[in-house]
Amino acid sequence: MEPPFDCRACPLRALPTFKAVTAAELAAIQGAKIGQRMMTAGATILAGGQATTRLYVLLAGWAFRYKTLEDGRRQILNFLLPGDLLGLQGELLATLPHGVEALTEVNLCAFATDAVPTFFRDLPGIALDITWLAAHEERLVDDAVLSVGRRTAMESVAALLVHLYKRAASSGMAAEDGIPFPITQSHIADALGLSPVHTNRVLQRLRKGGFIRLEGQRLQIGDLRAMRRVGRYWEQPAPKRPLL
């Protein structure tokens, strides 16, 4: 594991999505970091069921949380983008109830094993931020249940694409030709409870309807409002989020 770098130089902190942090808090965060770790695409970052786990912040790259049934059926719970915390559940509950896998090469910022209790004891502001992030992630999963349970395939694919587009854009990944999109059709299928074949057909329809351009690992959405309508997806205004 490489040594930690200077948090003040962290490129994420400059983004308007993230909340400002006091100098004291920043120092504490820096102090609790023990290093960064690169992992390659496809690597298992955290294995489900393991008792001892580590807390990370995703600095760069994409990942996802998932669960599997013992016969291999897999459900993706949500996708992780830069700024997301991972491993908190393993820290709090006895064992980590899900796995985390890297979708691209990722850069992770690791915390010391006692970082969480230390924050709660000495830095209530940061403790509250951690809880905020937990509540926020639960909101995402709530949305996922709604999609999988009550949206049609067409609707849930559209809603997922809009969601990812907005998230990636808020992490500063949007360009003229859309956002990077390292997700395969099978991943979309596993996130939405669909078969890969059907996912493919739905994507075709969205392409032919002129709603999206999706090729070469990039996603472009022409008319966001129209896609929102297709997906019955109206998101709540996003306040600034904390970054550890």
Next chain:
Amino acid sequence: MEPPFDCRACPLRALPTFKAVTAAELAAIQGAKIGQRMMTAGATILAGGQATTRLYVLLAGWAFRYKTLEDGRRQILNFLLPGDLLGLQGELLATLPHGVEALTEVNLCAFATDAVPTFFRDLPGIALDITWLAAHEERLVDDAVLSVGRRTAMESVAALLVHLYKRAASSGMAAEDGIPFPITQSHIADALGLSPVHTNRVLQRLRKGGFIRLEGQRLQIGDLRAMRRVGRYWEQPAPKRPLL
């Protein structure tokens, strides 16, 4: 709202499911409570989308969290039983992203509006408990996504019934003839993303297979192990949970 009652006399605390609490913490919890409130079955405890919200502990009765699409399709996110916290998301995020409705008559214990920041500032142990409860609820929703996305109707119904059975039992509701079951088939359908008709047929099959007895608002599961097998449902050992 009636005055708060003595937390030391709280019948829930006596149950083995709940973690012991120090005298100081108990006093702080008691101090932060401003009263109890009864609500009738079917009442909306918290409306989705509202900005100002209150934090409650469910003392008695059943409730559920849900989201709806604007055309009326409803998804139940999870069921709430005694000891569950409700309204935390509204406290942390700007607005409450889901609704909460009472299934039976409920008794709620209300906290003062500044209780959360106060706990985080002065009582790190309780703050950590709150975060534990948030992480635990997220785990439940993770399981819900897995059920809705990847289990068959038969499997997810079986898994839900086992889950509710265990939870109710751990809240001291189990008797010779099973547990109270105030949930209609439509609720089950909305929790699992199924139609009420299909839910009914699946329940018939479980009845005829001798797996469950379900009548008169009571649920009995003859062979838990067999039901677990049907639902592909193996839960992680439950450590003691905190109670606020």
Next chain:
DNA sequence: CGGTGAGTTGAGATAAATCAAGCAGAGTGG
């Protein structure tokens, strides 16, 4: 170049939805 993973397309099968009707028990009001 063979091999592998992602994506595509067609044909057919099926789990689950929808539509429709009817039944039983619990209230409610006359």
Next chain:
DNA sequence: CCACTCTGCTTGATTTATCTCAACTCACCG
């Protein structure tokens, strides 16, 4: 005490969204 209405449940018939199976293309890679 008797209609009357409601809500929850049940059952049958039919439709449909989505899955499964299978084959084929294409790009990339060692």
